[in-house]
Amino acid sequence: MSLTFHWFLPTNGGDGRHVVSGGHGVDAGSGGRPASVPYLGQVARSAEQLGFEAALTPTGAWCEDAWLATAMLAPVSERLKFLVAFRPGLTSPTLAAQMAATFQNMTGGRLLLNVVTGGESHEQRGYGDFLDKDGRYARCDEFLTVVRELWTGEKVTFEGEHVHVEGAQLQQLPSPTPEIYFGGSSPAAGTVAAKHSDVYLTWGEPPEAVAAKIAWIRELAEKEGREVRFGIRMHTITRDTSEEAWHEAGRLLEGIDDETIAKVQAGLRKSESEGQRRMLDLNRGSKDDLEIYPNVWAGVGLVRGGAGTALVGSFDEVADRIEEYHALGIDEFVLSGYPHLEGAYWFGEGVLPVLEKRGLWKHPAPSTYAASVPFGAAAS
Numbered sequence: 001m002s003l004t005f006h007w008f009l010p011t012n013g014g015d016g017r018h019v020v021s022g023g024h025g026v027d028a029g030s031g032g033r034p035a036s037v038p039y040l041g042q043v044a045r046s047a048e049q050l051g052f053e054a055a056l057t058p059t060g061a062w063c064e065d066a067w068l069a070t071a072m073l074a075p076v077s078e079r080l081k082f083l084v085a086f087r088p089g090l091t092s093p094t095l096a097a098q099m100a101a102t103f104q105n106m107t108g109g110r111l112l113l114n115v116v117t118g119g120e121s122h123e124q125r126g127y128g129d130f131l132d133k134d135g136r137y138a139r140c141d142e143f144l145t146v147v148r149e150l151w152t153g154e155k156v157t158f159e160g161e162h163v164h165v166e167g168a169q170l171q172q173l174p175s176p177t178p179e180i181y182f183g184g185s186s187p188a189a190g191t192v193a194a195k196h197s198d199v200y201l202t203w204g205e206p207p208e209a210v211a212a213k214i215a216w217i218r219e220l221a222e223k224e225g226r227e228v229r230f231g232i233r234m235h236t237i238t239r240d241t242s243e244e245a246w247h248e249a250g251r252l253l254e255g256i257d258d259e260t261i262a263k264v265q266a267g268l269r270k271s272e273s274e275g276q277r278r279m280l281d282l283n284r285g286s287k288d289d290l291e292i293y294p295n296v297w298a299g300v301g302l303v304r305g306g307a308g309t310a311l312v313g314s315f316d317e318v319a320d321r322i323e324e325y326h327a328l329g330i331d332e333f334v335l336s337g338y339p340h341l342e343g344a345y346w347f348g349e350g351v352l353p354v355l356e357k358r359g360l361w362k363h364p365a366p367s368t369y370a371a372s373v374p375f376g377a378a379a380s
Helices: 037-050 066-076 093-106 121-126 133-151 187-196 207-223 242-254 258-268 274-283 315-328 340-357 366-372
Strands: 004-008 054-057 081-086 111-115 156-159 164-168 180-183 199-203 229-239 291-293 310-314 332-336
Touching: 004 340, 037 054, 037 066, 037 340, 054 066, 066 081, 066 093, 081 093, 093 111, 093 133, 093 164, 133 156, 133 164, 133 187, 180 187, 187 207, 199 207, 199 274, 199 332, 207 229, 207 315, 229 242, 229 315, 229 340, 242 310, 242 315, 258 274, 310 315, 315 340, 332 340
Parallel strands: 004 054, 004 332, 054 081, 081 111, 111 180, 180 199, 199 229, 229 310, 229 332
Antiparallel strands: 156 164
């Protein structure tokens, strides 16, 4: 099975040559490049040219709205899909199903959905949502049940603890049905993921921890009579040599001051997210000993909420780690880098040709790829 790679659109405080903070209840930092349509369009076009399948957009008060941002970027790109993060419960399931269908149909099938239940109660309250964490997962289960039924064209009447619709039906159905990506490390998250996700996403942890998560979700999905694919969300710092890559990681670390680390870590410790707690455990709020596994670096998580680890190394070393995660069951990789434009090229022109030679990856649009690849060996 050919691996699938996705990139990231920095719709938060902007992009730049340093780690931009934000997410999971902490204020977003600022980069030198604004989250504008012209710049994000550059990132999107570069990602699709290089062979990424889709681009993830975050959700929350710390970034631009994912639906609107990606709708504005669709016309300035051609093939790239958008992995749109959205929070169930902030709108009705019927409207969400309709929005997804409209996006899918008007972009020619370029929508993937990243369902984010929400791990920060104080941020949810800002949106008018006063359920606790377990309540949000219970609502998410009901919400996705209704959305999936609506996408089949059925007339839906559903009365649950949190969701109630009567005679709901869509006249315009999505074609194809959008795939649902879902992450979460708590028991409640696992139950919902097993019932509804097409792809279960985990943040980057050492292979042993990732293997345990895969086994956990796979067992839950089997009880539901379902099969789930698996993906991982990480950053990348890759160069021609290992020394150059680790020098870049060191430069990023030098740009993070102790005061910012203390402030962001204090905010992240308030998170109710089990996944966020696991990220904090990896970096321990310290600049020391951040290589938690060969070529896996936890430095990003010192000031950034959510995914806090990066693959660091030469093109071959990073390809080796990807192959190791793939052997565990990971088929999709959602990646990013600082800056995101240059990071896409470092990975796309450096690591992807290595994986192609190993028979692990194939460009989804080879005619475009052949016309643009600068590495002669990769195009042969």
